[in-house]
Amino acid sequence: MTEPKEISQDRPQVVNLSQVDVETVQAEMVRLHQSTAQLVNAEDVELSTSAAVEVHASNAEAHDSILAFVQADEVTTQNTAVAAVQAQKMSLNGAAGVVLAGSVEFGNSYAGLVAGREVRGERIESIILLSPRVEGNVTTVMDTRTALIAGLVGGLFAGLMLLLGRALFGKR
Numbered sequence: 027m028t029e030p031k032e033i034s035q036d037r038p039q040v041v042n043l044s045q046v047d048v049e050t051v052q053a054e055m056v057r058l059h060q061s062t063a064q065l066v067n068a069e070d071v072e073l074s075t076s077a078a079v080e081v082h083a084s085n086a087e088a089h090d091s092i093l094a095f096v097q098a099d100e101v102t103t104q105n106t107a108v109a110a111v112q113a114q115k116m117s118l119n120g121a122a123g124v125v126l127a128g129s130v131e132f133g134n135s136y137a138g139l140v141a142g143r144e145v146r147g148e149r150i151e152s153i154i155l156l157s158p159r160v161e162g163n164v165t166t167v168m169d170t171r172t173a174l175i176a177g178l179v180g181g182l183f184a185g186l187m188l189l190l191g192r193a194l195f196g197k198r
Contacts, residue, residue: 041068056083071098073106101127116142132162 041053043061051058056068058076066081073081073088079095086098088106101113106120116125119133125140132147141156150160153167 130157 038053040055040057041051042057042059043051043063044059045061047062048064050065050067051063052067054068055070055072056066057072057074058066058078059074060076062077064079066078066083068082069084071081071083071086073086073091073093075090076088077092081093081096081098083096083098085100086096087102088108089104091103091106093103093106093108094110096108096111096113098111098113100115101111102117103122104119108118108120108122108125110124111122111127113125113127115129115131116127117131117133118125118135118137120135122135122137123139125137125142127142129144130140130142130146132145132150134149135147135151137152139154139156140150140152143157144159145155145157145161147162150162150164152165155164155166
């Protein structure tokens, strides 16, 4: 890999980057292949075996990549890990931490928190799923009963630790 650098202040039509590290990329279309970027700002973004900290785009597509934060109208991921996504339409194949979208389409994927107006997929696996309309087989780690029991046990444990701490270290 080469030294980090910044790509052009004026906005070119297309930027194709391969095997480089960049701070900021701004263009109408950005393609990253085996590269890393701190900030990508473009109409269309395509990442292949790349990593980006922040992506702002109308359309973002990622294959075999790692993304920290994506804000776009439409996001498509394939074998990609994403920490947080905010989009109108999301097609998820891979893993995601937080997904906030109008419409979410699950492929072979896992997510922590999914919030959307409409969630679809044959197999939906998440820790927390918030949606008024869900189509597909849903698997969540924590359902309502499990959340209630975990809260009660956690509260009981915290209360006992406070009482024990006061008994051992409290003023007399």
